[in-house]
Amino acid sequence: MTTHTTPVTTNGASTAANAGISVRGLTKVFGTGDTAVRAVDGVDLDANPGQVVLVMGPSGSGKTTLLLMLGALLRPTTGSVILDGVDITTAPDRHLPRLRARHIGFVFQDFNLLSALTVTENVEIACNLAGTRGTAAHRRAADLLDRFDLTHRLRFKPEQLSGGEKQRVALARALANNPAIVLADEPTANLDSSHGLQVARLLRQLATTDQRAIIIVSHDERLRPLADRVLWLEDGHFRTLDQMPIDPVCGMPVHPRGPHASHDGHDIWFCADGCRDQYLTNPDRYPLTATTPAP
């Protein structure tokens, strides 16, 4: 068994020595024959240490499927995912738990803290899974929680925390194994704007300070400014974001095949009928110049 060592500074920050993640030709097909669905189709993606990559897209576009494959939780039909120089798609099933425990950090939309454990134990158990036990695990958990300003909540149960605190605990847990890559699934979806912004800044910090690769799957427009790259996944493919029209109401990039309206000679596309209806009630409220490039 290899020894798992984690450099941790006094404030819990650590530097992940890694080469990021490289994805080539990643494809996942569910079903066979006429009922086959290509949830992810030939996706290429690179996330280097220090980078935040934001993957956006409509519901059912394949975002979660992509995330599961990047996290060694779902085996792709074809393609490769190179993490720290190792193609995780070819690793035997029995090696996948250890691979996740040692190389990947997860942040979930619903926080997914273990309700029976205290805040400290929620982080400590991730340390245990990564091979650190006893006092060393406890100390690392405490250091990480200190980094996220949760020292006053160490003995609290998840149900006693606010949403923002829960997600900070989840972030601390994601770092327990000093991962090369952190995969975050809608990390701000259940947070109000101030807590969402706080979590977004922390994710940015994890990339910049710790030199980790952060891949975020989200609908949240507030995350755009922190990302080094924003990718739009639709129908299993990445699309070039700057060539897509923007819904003037919600600001989402949209495909020029959805709900549509014309105003002052402009063709405008929306993510949903609701946004279109809202727009049509008061079109002048939503400037078009910067938000609706030609499709």
Add this chain to the structure above:
Amino acid sequence: MTSGRTVPLGRRNLTEDTRRAALSIGGVAVALLLVLVLDGIFAGAIRQVTAYLRTLPADVVVSQQGVRTMHMSASALPPTTAERAAAVAGVAWVAPIWYASGVVATATGRQVSYVIGYDPATGRGGPTRLVAGRTPTDGEVVLDELGADQLGVRIGGRVTVFGAPHTVAGLSAGQTSITNTMAFVAVADFTRHVPRPASYLLVGARPGTDPAALAARLATALPATTVQTRTEFVDSEARIVTDMSAAIMQIMALLGLLVALAVVVLSLYALTLFKLREYGVVAALGGSPWRLARIVTAQAVWTAAGALAAATGLALLLGAVIGRVGPQISIVVTAPSVARLGVAALAASLAGAQLPIYRLARLDPAVAFRRQS
């Protein structure tokens, strides 16, 4: 890999909801209590049935050839046995006793009794502990105090023994069992009503004489008899009670353990399903199926341990209460009995954990990414 403890998720999950934990552990505890109480009643019955034999002053007991017990037995020794035994080296004293199953009756009730005829002058073979009155003379009887209570007689009261009227001269203690009581009369009284040779010969060893060696010498000197040390005699008596009840005890114990198994399966499986998403999170974070199995196993072990502790406490309490309410019933909770039950409960709990473990082995960690409603 560093050494040290890991977060006890299994135990935390088990005790997170105290009401659910109480129901799970309590359900198993009740099933174990059933087994423990049955075992305790059984052990108590053996202790009661053998109480007279265990407290005999004899080192060696001689009985009719082939007769190794007193309970449900009849023994008649050859007439010269006592004299021949007394001549054996290492024998300090010999005391024949007469024994018969009989009925002690009053005008209002009757009681199955083992009637012992003994020599009140030496007291050997008589009541273990006289708590009131005196030893019997001709036409008198010593009853166990519980038996006397049940018959509603006191010292000086009149009872019928072997169909003849007797006066209660004294009361003894600790010689009533769940099945019968004991009555003591003088030898002359016994043989007048039931003429027969002595049933057993109690033999005392000289100081420094090994009872087993003495028993061997007596066996050689008394060829038409069975010679046992007192310990062997008690063991034989206990064995016959065990043999008579073993089948039903085993069936009841099995039923109790099956109930415990069912409760363990239901509670652990329900808890596993309730926590399925969290187990998915643990799996996503790198928990192997083996690790998840260990979590459930820990829950099973803690359930068994908690239930065993609760059942033992309740059995002791029940034994104390029943000892006051119905002294003829004795519940004896012994360490070996608790240990045996602990092993059985652990085995049942581990067996009960297999279904949840099987469910977790098929768990898709991606469940952690599904949206909660």
